[in-house]
Amino acid sequence: MLESFVKFLDQVIVRGKIPYFSALKKIVFCLWPLAIFAYFFINSNFKDYGELGWSVLIAVMLIRPLADVFPDLKILRSLVILRKEFGILAGVLIVIHSYGYFHAKNQNLFFEIFNPQYWHFGHPFLWGLLGFLITLLLLLTSNRFSVRLLKRHWKKVQLLAYPLFFFSAIHIALVKKGEAMEVLLPVLAVSVLWAMARFKVKISVLRNQLNEERRVE
Numbered sequence: 277m278l279e280s281f282v283k284f285l286d287q288v289i290v291r292g293k294i295p296y297f298s299a300l301k302k303i304v305f306c307l308w309p310l311a312i313f314a315y316f317f318i319n320s321n322f323k324d325y326g327e328l329g330w331s332v333l334i335a336v337m338l339i340r341p342l343a344d345v346f347p348d349l350k351i352l353r354s355l356v357i358l359r360k361e362f363g364i365l366a367g368v369l370i371v372i373h374s375y376g377y378f379h380a381k382n383q384n385l386f387f388e389i390f391n392p393q394y395w396h397f398g399h400p401f402l403w404g405l406l407g408f409l410i411t412l413l414l415l416l417t418s419n420r421f422s423v424r425l426l427k428r429h430w431k432k433v434q435l436l437a438y439p440l441f442f443f444s445a446i447h448i449a450l451v452k453k454g455e456a457m458e459v460l461l462p463v464l465a466v467s468v469l470w471a472m473a474r475f476k477v478k479i480s481v482l483r484n485q486l487n488e489e490r491r492v493e
């Protein structure tokens with residue numbers, strides 16, 4: 277029993293063979309229409325969408341550098357394949373959050389974008405609005421037509437995920453003044469892992485573990 281469980285873990289974590297992976301990919305893809313449905317048909321708060329969108333965005337930002345830094349753990353490589361689906365989900369949640377705030381006040385987000393009262397650096401909404409606009413651009417270009425249209429520029433557009441992440445972090449830090457750590461930790465984690473991946477730092481977890489076992493023998 278234990279042996280087959282260890283084998284299962286080995287298959288999933290080390291070899292990255294996640295059971296029913298293609299079904300899982302489809303399920304994750306179906307989450308964004310569900311989120312829209314939930315917003316309109318279940319009385320949900322725009323704040324919850326912001327929190328959930330931020331959590332999914334952190335995961336999307338972390339997964340690629342994590343997979344590069346820990347190449348032994350093939351599960352991370354498999355999860356990188358789900359990045360597009362989770363990215364779309366994060367984007368839709370963020371759009372609902374941004375739209376939901378103004379909607380709750382009977383205002384229109386697309387008119388409020390031009391409201392000069394938000395356009396100064398100390399205002400949390402400036403960073404929120406910038407995040408929203410980037411999210412919209414990323415969502416509109418996350419399809420095959422845009423890949424073909426933009427060609428090599430498509431990847432550059434996708435890099436806007438980094439300003440989106442940092443602008444969102446500033447927005448959240450400004451609205452949740454007393455809870456800066458909530459933002460600081462993910463920002464630090466993404467920055468450190470991004471730098472490690474960029475400088476091709478690789479941490480071989482399994483080899484170290486094997487060496488440890490040999491030393492004990």
Ligand code: HEM
Pocket residue numbers: 323324326327328329330333370373374375377378401403404405407408444447448451452
């Ligand atoms: C037009 C754009 C946006 C507007 C108007 C907006 C508005 C707000 C407001 C008013 C709050 C404070 C809620 C409260 O505590 O009473 C808030 C919180 C928050 N926003 Fe935004 N936001 C926008 C964009 C974004 C973006 C791009 C993100 C990125 C993920 C985001 C994530 C969050 C998060 C995580 C919170 C904290 C929720 C909580 O735990 O209280 N927002 N937003």
